[in-house]
Amino acid sequence: MAKNAWPSADKRSLIGKRISRLDGPVKSTGRAKYAYDISRPGMIYARLLWAPYGSAKVVSIDTSAATQIKGVVGAWPEMKDGDEVRFAGQVVASLAATSEEIAHEALKSIKVVYEVQTPQMNDVLLEKAETKEQRDEIPDAATVDKTFNEAEVKIEGHYGAAAITHCCMEAHGQVAEYRDNAMYIWPSTQNVSAYAAGLADAAGMPASQIHVDCQYMGGGFGSKFDSDQWGAICTRIAKETGKPVKLMLERDHELMAAGARPSAFANVRAGASKDGRITVWDSTAWGSGGMGGSRALGVPYIFGNIPNIRRVSRSVRTNRGSQRPWRAPGHPQSCLVTMAALEDLAAAAGVDSLEFFLKNLDYTERPDVYREELRIAADLIGYKDKAHPRGDSTPGPLKRGLGISLHTWGGAGHKSESTVTINPDGSASVNIGTQDLGSGTRTVVGIVVAETLGLPLENVQVNIGRNEYPASGASGGSTTVGGVSTSTRDAATAALNALFEKVAPALGVGADQLEAWQGSIHVVGDASKSMPWVKACSLLGQIPVTGKGSKPASDGTQLDNSGVGGVQMADVTVDIETGRVTINEFVAVQDCGLIVDLKTAESQVYGAMIMGVTYALYEESIYDPVTGRMLNADMEFYKLAGLADVGTLKVHMMTGPGYDERGVIGLGEPPVISPGAAISNAVANACGVRVPTIPLTPNRVLAALEQGGKLA
Amino acid sequence: MPFRKKPEEPSGLSRRGFLKTVGAGTVAGGLIGESATPPRASAQAPALAGPGPIPLELNINGKVEKVSVEPRVTLLDTLRNHLDLTGSKKVCDRGTCGACTVLLDNKPIYSCSMLAVEAQGHAVQTIESLGTPEQLSAIQAAFVEHDAQQCGFCTPGFVVACTAFVHDHPNATLEDVRAGLGGNLCRCGTYHGVTEAVLQVVKTGKGGA
Amino acid sequence: MNAFEYAQPATLDEAQALLTSASGPVAVLAGGTDLLTAMKQGIVNPARVVSLKSIEELRGIEVSSDAVRIGAMTTLSELAAHPDVARLYPCLVTAIKGIGSPQIANMGTVGGDLCQHPRCWYYRNGFGLFGMNNGASLVLEGDNRYHAIFGNDGPAKFVNVSSLAPGLIALDATFNVRGADKQMRDIPAADFFKTPSAPEESLTSLAAGEVLTHITIPAAQTRNATYEVRERHGLDWPLVTASVAYTDAGGSAQNVRVVLGHVAPTPWVVDAAAKTLEGKAIDEAAAAACGTSAVADAKPLSMNGYKVQLAKVAVKRALLAAAG
Incomplete structure (x- = not known):
């Protein structure tokens, strides 16, 4: 009987190895079809008209002129007269035409009259901001004040992270086609199994008649869980016109309405003993995620067991598109505020940063993991040779520095169901209603089935991305790998055991004495008794066997786990005459339990570091304070790091004993948490002053240098 | 000494205001062997074309493709919406991100920033001409090996840009790679893999494949 | 569209x-x-x-003993790859390489670079060339981190974004223009760019129907260089650029030209600062002093004071690069 547990290290043929992703060839040859690429006979193109003001009242919407234009199939108001516009980018009207070009031009013929109001755009200055909720945690104010006042070393600082947006390469959107009393949807989504539920009203039919197919999707990062208003509009137009409809957001709309990571700012006071032992944390934090405000920062991040903590939080409302979960929601901002303040404290104490963090690890939940990771990261980046006290004293404008940050994440698997089928011809397939965001989910599912059945990866047909398959959770919060690997292992084990029942009599043993390994079915402990896989499968006769699996696993076995730690160190050069920051080297050390595919796991970390360089140095959503318009809703001034910006990256995954036996843990979020903090700390170490707010653009770096009296 | 030959006396054809056909035969050998000498497309449009749809003959991946599009339709939208060549992606649509990169007479360009009508008489190569899933080009095989793709949406544009890069820089160093691939952006963060992939192809000398 | x-x-x-x-x-x-x-x-x-x-x-580059003549439709790649251009005008090659995108360099032309529309985000978002809303300047009230620090007294607060213009002005280039009447006329590079005082005014000296056909640059051997400051290392708009050119007369500089880019509605010639270098050796101190002098009259807006520092440094570094 195959056991529903991960095989031991000596029995792993695929798990933990560097395996190329299954869809690499179709992606690199341009053959992979994304939602944006779907074309259907007679398809029309829908476009959305969005409000150009952060705050306004809709007086009237007139679509009549647009509907008269040749090629326009229809135009529809999406707001009512008198409705409030609450952010620039809010959908006001929709239109469909026979070509993209006609749709784009005709949109200008929809006449909307607004009563423009003054938007609330400020999130930086707390005293002038419109605050919503107050979530304060002040267990013992008097002790906090007293401890701070009496601290041998103290700092007071301001830290912040500007709002950013997701900027998925593939815009949000979908193709919808109504035929045979069913709706067929090709979306770009992180949530295949649940996508249809959001469209039932628009389609005028139950979700059971809505077929969703997403084989490839061009990035989500937390912004593509819902079918969204535009999904509903596209579906409604398909139903109403009877024509297939493609509706993908244009880039400007994508940036202002389909993504947002809240800003975060904090005033921090912290104290320590002169040898670098933290004694007190006192922070007032605020931020804005648009109309909905923002959740409270989790500060002090990781070092939650600091003895005296006061935490004041304010949520700021602004007339911006509402926040969406952005990879590790809240963590990068909380991490930045905490690690920057603590690094400032270390500098004030005159204690080396690495020593400072090591000295206070007992205030974290996993000191042993961090200690080991700090040691490895320090070796990888050459910490001993490069470290210097704050402020590089080398002559000339180029100053070099090191920065450290630590992070954590949960990463337990989400709910998931899966079926694995073994056919009489020896082929195997897996059906699971998950999606591959580029994280390698398709490959992970295939590896788990192949490993379980003892087959080469290419013998397994992996079917994902359709809501007809057994339901699996949305891909967010690093929950996918734990979910799909558990349900798939469970299903493959069930299928294999069904096969064993057929094979056992032929080998003259009980099914519980069999194992599948390297293309054969063996009797455990008797090397002489085995049967090749294909012959064994032929014993199934006419009927394939299908095993069902789930997360949580059917027999209650836990194959996943939760809780990881990671350390990152950055080595940067700051040109103190221009304020320009260059990444020299950037190191990540990360644990994530049992790694299913080392190659795609490492890619997740490299990718997260690169995304981190982008938010640490370049990207921010810039809004006009007067009109509320996002000014850089494009890709020239909404700046993503390029290939030349990221320096030399090194990734070390914590694997082997002590890690593998924990089970599978998600990896999408953790490595994206620390880059802002590590790079900000490296910049402070290099140039001798803290640049309070990321991204660390020349204007901010020069301002900090000037304020610190260090401007050349 | 002039860099180029003096322009030839305009032919009677062009004097009458016909669209000038730039002979594709004058183009140096294609990066991919079979399209080295793409068929010459005739371009007999009147002096003023449009604004309605006009017939075009485009040399795409070594074949003459006939389409009818308005002059305002970009090369990218023509490839995607009229020829179902969807490997070239539409991301920024403003000549910044590189996801729409194609080769025009062997040089990488942004197909979103060129009108289809302008592409007449030139050899256009899209990602679809650079290998198949079954027979990957050297760059594509290296992309797979070094996992230079995650969501994959920027990947075809990157592959096209990298293909031209290694062709033009057969001895490229890391610094050359960083300086020479700035015209493509990725959000998932695949630059590490892309860099490794390009350096591997350079090292093995398969850039011309 | x-x-x-x-x-x-x-x-x-x-x-x-x-x-x-x-x-x-x-x-x-x-x-x-x-x-x-x-x-x-x-x-x-x-x-x-x-x-x-x-x-x-309109294409191609002709080199004679006293001038280099560049067709306006020559691509930026072709210009940068030309051996004589690389030898004589490193300030232009640096500016082209600085664009960071081979695709842009392969498509973009010399004439197109010189006749670009401003990238001011208020303009690009539909608020007109001057970024006005209800009679007030959004640039002044809003986010002007990338806007002009010179020549911004009038309604134009945007910056000229040509990569080549500062270098061409520093090199004393002439723009050759053909009128609708088929007559050619020459415009000194520095006179080609105009700061409009009304939205309908032109950004260049080109009259209706006129076409910029060629750029003619003296082939005299000068020391010249461009220094650009960008946020990113790849494709990005510069924050500030400086192009300089001078004749090296036995270790002392003559005919010094210093031109800033991305700081004003036109390329910004700082002749007064350049004059301070006449007859001097270009060293760190002289270059730094010139940089300081170059920004003496800067009038930054609410958010772009840092560009004054960048301009100062860019001038210094361009001079030192030219001096080798």
């Missing part, structure tokens, strides 16, 4: 006839990297587009 009629004539005569005969707005299409974007953004809405791509006489 709106529908338009299109022509791709083979001769300048035809092109200019098409430009002057149009009844509606007309646009000249060169490399397309700027115009197509502007048309998609709806800030340029021509009824007729005339492409210059098939006009062979």
